Amino acid sequence: MSTADTTPTPTPSAPVRIIASPQSWIEGEAVRQLEAVARLPGMRLAVGLPDLHPGKGAPVGAAFTSEGILYPYLVGSDIGCGMGLWDVGMLARKAKAERWASKLDVEGAWNGDVEGFLAEEGVKSTGFEASLGTVGGGNHFAELQRVEAVHDAEAFASLGLAADRLLLLVHSGSRGLGEAILRAHVDRHAAGGLAADSAEASAYLTRHDHAVAWARANRALVARRMLDGIGAPGRRVLDVCHNSVTARRDARGTRWLHRKGAAPADEGPVVIPGSRGALSYLVAPLGDGTGSAFSLAHGAGRKWTRTAARERIKERFTAESLTRTSFKSHVVCENKDLLFEEAPPAYKPIDRVVTDLVEAGLVRVVATLAPVLTYKTRSHAE
């Protein structure tokens, strides 16, 4: 017997995999966003990492692979955003955190030779150079850290690191550049994708790749300004991008790997930071990456929205008290709203996120890093 089926055919979904233990609380909205992305044309795999949380349309803490079509809106506006780690080249016990907290200033355009700096980094200028070497807003920061514990001495030493030296972790992106690139795309295509073999995809990818390189140079200049401020040399240990789309070619053809708040698992060790009042984890990826879209968590993940964090944290803490943490570290954040929005209770516990990655066989911990001074922003009232 045949029956007329009047129900619409469900859009076939790509597999969805969420790498998180039941102890990692993940908002339902983030899961719904992940599932919605998995139903987009061409999608082949959607992976949520343990720091998965809702974003604007698409979730953050996720990686997606597609075939034949790529989606600029999944990368978002901060193309190239990522984490760079520097060996400060100074003993941690020589740190003058209180003095540095009153003095460090990386606001506004750098007064050095920006064009020369970009040339050294091998990056073309963009018209956004007044922002080059600035941290930006939101969850971006530059943080001096000490080594709390070394768990894998060999891997730690192979990065040229020493347990008694300060480190500098820089989280920033492409500032207004990436936003301009996404806006130009969204003006024409909204959330729509681009056929991978189209001229528009090539044009987007060229601009995207430039923003990724510029963002990396931005982190390098933020680091240089911080290092100049404390009078230390500094050496870049690693630098990885967690917002990007890249081509991966294998026997099946080309896959487009979108990372939205997801660190790469195929570029060596990475740092997964907690909140400014928590440890950060230096981890080494394990496994072949195929089940996790070659990606890792990129941080603790937000527990409270910015609005909720402002309200709840204002009730419990004074702004002054938030300039120090349970690690006795210093916080430079002269924007009060931002000080509340980014306070440690607004974030999930980073140890749970990293434990989930360890238990999933995706990383081993090389070292834990404790905050000494977190630089967010210095206000420049006239």
Place this chain on the structure above:
DNA sequence: ATGTTC
């Protein structure tokens, strides 16, 4: 996230 935002 945002040379933001009138």
